[in-house]
Amino acid sequence: MLTTYLSRRALLATSVALAASLASPPMSLAQQSPIRIGLLAPLTGIGGPYGQEEEQAARAAVKIINDAGGVLGRSLELIVADDETQPTAGVAAARKLIDVDKVASIAGVWSSAVALAVKPITLEKGVLLTVNGSADEITDGDNKNLVWRFQTNGKSWGEAFSKAMAKDGIKTASILVLQTPFTQSTIQPFRKSFTDAGGKVLDEVSFNAGQPSYRVEVERIFGKKPDAVFVAAYINELSAIAKEAFRSGYDSKIYAFGNAAGSNGQFVKNVGAEVAEGVHHTQQVPVGKSAAYSRYLKEIGKPDGTIMTFGAQVFDQIVLTALAIEKAKSTDGVRFGVEVPALVNADAPSIGDPAEALKALRAGKPFRYAGAASDFRFAPNGDQTDLTFGHFLIKAGDSKLVGEIR
Amino acid sequence: MTVYLIATLTLVAIAALAGLALNLQWGMGGLVNFGLFGFYMLGAYIAGLLTVQGLPPLVALGVAMLGVAALSALSALISVRLSEDYLAIVTLGFAECLRLVISYEGWLTRGMLGVSGIERPLQAWWPRGWGDTGFLLLALLAVLIVYTVLQALARSPFGRLVRATRDDPGVVEALGKSVLGVRVRVFAIGGAILGLAGSLHAFYYSYIDPTQFGPIITAYAFMAVVVGGRGSNRGVVASAFTLIFLLEGSRFLIDLVPGLGASELAAIRLFLVGVGLVALLIFKPDGFGREPRSALADKTSSRF
Numbered sequence: 001m002l003t004t005y006l007s008r009r010a011l012l013a014t015s016v017a018l019a020a021s022l023a024s025p026p027m028s029l030a031q032q033s034p035i036r037i038g039l040l041a042p043l044t045g046i047g048g049p050y051g052q053e054e055e056q057a058a059r060a061a062v063k064i065i066n067d068a069g070g071v072l073g074r075s076l077e078l079i080v081a082d083d084e085t086q087p088t089a090g091v092a093a094a095r096k097l098i099d100v101d102k103v104a105s106i107a108g109v110w111s112s113a114v115a116l117a118v119k120p121i122t123l124e125k126g127v128l129l130t131v132n133g134s135a136d137e138i139t140d141g142d143n144k145n146l147v148w149r150f151q152t153n154g155k156s157w158g159e160a161f162s163k164a165m166a167k168d169g170i171k172t173a174s175i176l177v178l179q180t181p182f183t184q185s186t187i188q189p190f191r192k193s194f195t196d197a198g199g200k201v202l203d204e205v206s207f208n209a210g211q212p213s214y215r216v217e218v219e220r221i222f223g224k225k226p227d228a229v230f231v232a233a234y235i236n237e238l239s240a241i242a243k244e245a246f247r248s249g250y251d252s253k254i255y256a257f258g259n260a261a262g263s264n265g266q267f268v269k270n271v272g273a274e275v276a277e278g279v280h281h282t283q284q285v286p287v288g289k290s291a292a293y294s295r296y297l298k299e300i301g302k303p304d305g306t307i308m309t310f311g312a313q314v315f316d317q318i319v320l321t322a323l324a325i326e327k328a329k330s331t332d333g334v335r336f337g338v339e340v341p342a343l344v345n346a347d348a349p350s351i352g353d354p355a356e357a358l359k360a361l362r363a364g365k366p367f368r369y370a371g372a373a374s375d376f377r378f379a380p381n382g383d384q385t386d387l388t389f390g391h392f393l394i395k396a397g398d399s400k401l402v403g404e405i406r
Numbered sequence: 407m408t409v410y411l412i413a414t415l416t417l418v419a420i421a422a423l424a425g426l427a428l429n430l431q432w433g434m435g436g437l438v439n440f441g442l443f444g445f446y447m448l449g450a451y452i453a454g455l456l457t458v459q460g461l462p463p464l465v466a467l468g469v470a471m472l473g474v475a476a477l478s479a480l481s482a483l484i485s486v487r488l489s490e491d492y493l494a495i496v497t498l499g500f501a502e503c504l505r506l507v508i509s510y511e512g513w514l515t516r517g518m519l520g521v522s523g524i525e526r527p528l529q530a531w532w533p534r535g536w537g538d539t540g541f542l543l544l545a546l547l548a549v550l551i552v553y554t555v556l557q558a559l560a561r562s563p564f565g566r567l568v569r570a571t572r573d574d575p576g577v578v579e580a581l582g583k584s585v586l587g588v589r590v591r592v593f594a595i596g597g598a599i600l601g602l603a604g605s606l607h608a609f610y611y612s613y614i615d616p617t618q619f620g621p622i623i624t625a626y627a628f629m630a631v632v633v634g635g636r637g638s639n640r641g642v643v644a645s646a647f648t649l650i651f652l653l654e655g656s657r658f659l660i661d662l663v664p665g666l667g668a669s670e671l672a673a674i675r676l677f678l679v680g681v682g683l684v685a686l687l688i689f690k691p692d693g694f695g696r697e698p699r700s701a702l703a704d705k706t707s708s709r710f
Contacts, residue, residue: 039668041668043668043671043672043673044669044672044676051668051669051672052669055667055668055669080668080671081657082668082672082675084672087611087613087615087617088611088618091611092413092414092417092653092654092657093657095410096410096657096658099407099409099410099413100410100658113518113520113615113618116520116522116613117611117613117615117618120523135519137519137522179510179616180518181520181615184517184518184519
């Protein structure tokens with residue numbers, strides 16, 4: 001009897017605590033309230049392997065900006081939310097960021113499906129949306145300068161694969177594609193570019209994420225012995241497929257996205273150096289030595305030569321958001337969103353260090369920001385142009401840069 | 407905050423509809439419908455695709471309800487002769503097939519890219535900036551209507567018949583009633599409600615893609631019915647409310663936890679939701695409500 005009574009009281013106490021925590025307003029830290037910017041990261045779900053990298057990058061960028069005096073005399077505050085790599089959860093999380101936390105912008109949207117679901121709300125509320133998703137549809141339509149893609153679109157990436165294969169003398173290829181808007185958007189451009197260059201696509205199979213086994217798919221695709229197989233998938237599915245193909249003794253070369261096969265050695269860790277040997281991957285990379293990228297690596301304490309593209313993209317998103325706010329002297333997305341393209345497209349000396357860029361902006365000196373992820377420019381629709389892709393090959397457990405593709 | 411609450415209440419209304427549908431099929435009728443998310447998805451897709459084609463949203467909603475009801479009845483015809491666990495397997499398989507068809511038949515459903523730009527019903531009615539509130543009112547109205555109809559149904563002779571087929575189909579058969587007929591009708595009515603819930607989902611998000619629909623929707627509906635108390639419509643509505651606020655409230659709770667990275671917090675949040683549900687079942691094992699019973703049933707049930 002006593003225990004029931006106590007537990008009931010405990011339940012009551014917990015629910016009161018819950019209610020109180022819901023009712024209390026979020027604390028403000030500085031005397032002058034900070035400018036809040038949101039990060040909608042894939043912390044769980046299939047994007048999970050990349051969520052932490054995004055958060056780290058966003059925190060690094062915010063710290064650099066705040067150390068340089070913040071924007072408009074106020075500091076930046078980063079609010080992180082988990083989209084569970086799922087559109088409905090992403091919408092709920094975005095609503096909290098926009099309606100409760102009152103963020104000026106949302107960065108880091110990784111999944112194209114989440115970006116497509118969140119976009120109507122950010123457009124309605126005038127919040128800047130910067131995405132890592134590649135699906136072409138994200139930048140379609142009238143986006144009122146509020147939607148900017150910090151990632152190659154599917155078309156450029158698909159073509160990069162066909163160019164890499166052409167260089168390696170690949171004549172026949174097959175395609176194994178995961179069912180997501182991004183991975184699918186690379187397929188048609190790849191096919192067209194590959195066949196135009198005289199190659200032949202033997203077969204194409206699409207599959208769903210989270211299957212217990214990929215045996216059937218692997219047998220059908222690798223069984224026809226193409227020179228190469230383009231595996232358009234993320235790290236978990238790629239790992240399973242590479243293992244399956246290795247076990248069955250197939251020797252077609254695997255070509256995969258850099259964020260799956262590179263992913264800072266995670267793929268090699270997943271499957272072992274023997275299976276990973278000879279896997280090719282391409283990835284949009286900083287050209288030569290990017291000051292912004294070095295600054296990013298230094299801030300997160302990683303050695304030079306580490307490739308963290310999603311992180312670098314989020315770094316650029318936060319830096320450009322901060323610069324645009326400072327330039328427009330407004331935290332209203334509709335007003336500072338307009339400033340985004342000129343900050344990278346201007347015909348002026350390039351600056352990569354965010355602190356210096358901020359200084360130049362305050363001094364009224366002309367400059368353009370040369371990004372960490374790539375020295376990109378913006379097309380009017382919000383897509384990046386002028387991207388360089390690195391072509392990597394895994395040898396003895398390490399990704400080696402074997403060429404650059406433009 | 408008010409805007410956020412309005413958005414969250416809309417989710418409650420949609421979850422309540424799915425819960426009410428399952429409460430009719432499983433709570434009252436004893437039919438384990440694991441394929442609930444498939445019917446829900448079908449409703450969303452019919453409403454979404456027709457609206458994008460230019461049909462008025464309310465007409466699309468009506469077609470979605472009828473379409474899902476028809477398909478539900480059809481799937482019931484094939485499968486309700488099977489006993490409980492087999493019915494669960496068949497409905498789950500049916501829903502997964504439906505999801506695969508929608509994922510792969512891009513010419514019809516736009517595949518994994520999803521359908522975007524779905525217009526909400528009656529948006530012109532509300533003053534500028536009140537669209538979300540208006541939609542919430544519409545969703546609440548839908549819940550009210552469905553609730554009233556289901557309450558009336560539960561008290562009607564047909565409601566007694568449905569409960570009888572759950573408790574002892576043999577007796578019902580012996581009394582000269584068609585168990586199959588009852589079950590098909592129960593599936594059809596439940597299907598219409600799921601079509602309504604799915605349509606509201608499509609209108610609310612204005613963008614649908616196959617990744618939004620998975621067994622987790624079925625799981626939430628079962629949770630709503632279990633927490634609400636099998637057979638109690640009032641309990642189901644209350645538990646849909648609890649469930650969504652547990653899911654959404656946990657977003658705020660983790661803001662108060664210091665010194666952990668966002669990835670850990672995200673995992674803790676999902677963990678908290680699970681703990682909350684387990685706690686609810688420990689403290690309220692019978693759920694929030696009880697099935698309305700006749701005086702006679704009360705007397706006889708004491709004998710078992």
